[in-house]
Amino acid sequence: MIRASVALGALALLTACATQSVLLLDGENGAKTGAVAVIDEKSGEDRALIDQANTRANVGGSTVRQRAVDPTKLSEQDRALIDGLPPPPRSFTLYFAEDSTDLVSGSDATLNELFAEVARRPGADVLIIGHTDRLGSQEDNDRLSLDRARHIRETLITRGLDPTSTRASGRGERDPLIPTADETREPMNRRVEVLVR
Helix, strand or coil, X not given: CCCCCXXXXXXCCCCCCCCCEEEECCCHHHCCCCCEEXXXXXXXXXXXXXXXXXXXXXXXXXXXXXXXXXXXXXXXXHHHHHHCCCCCCEEEEEEECCCCCCECCCCHHHHHXXXXXXXXXXXXXXEEEECCCCCCCHHHXXXXXXXXXXXXXXXXXXXXXXXXXXXXXXXXXXXXXXXXXXXXXXXXXXXXXXXXX
């Protein structure tokens, strides 16, 4: 799983009315809720920090007033904005045979699910990161991890993925899923992680 992916769960809603408000909801999939800083445009000073889930703050006046809201009783307008948000990112992991760009047996199902997810998202952004175990030199593992990521990228492109919507990079042995000593074989570290958003 890609560790850098974090769901903030913060949603700012600026209405067309005279009152501007911010609604901070629960984070997605149980993630900790983010926060919203309200800053005075003229002075640049903080006016308030909204950091509690299920809080609405009116921010248009001279005072920022916060109140708790029941997320099951949101207005039609708020619900429409939330329903219009893109789906949360999804990650996929594909595993490789030792010292190669050959996927291990059984990877087809994950690869098909990955491509189906990309196809469901018009304008999807796809980040592909290759990894290796600690067997071999760091330079060889850097090359192999990038080759693995490029292999998956090319596979997706041949299935119709827009090449401009994807990036491939290699991390070599630097970011193991299972920490091991140097020169240790570990099948779980021979992988490509794909984040689709």
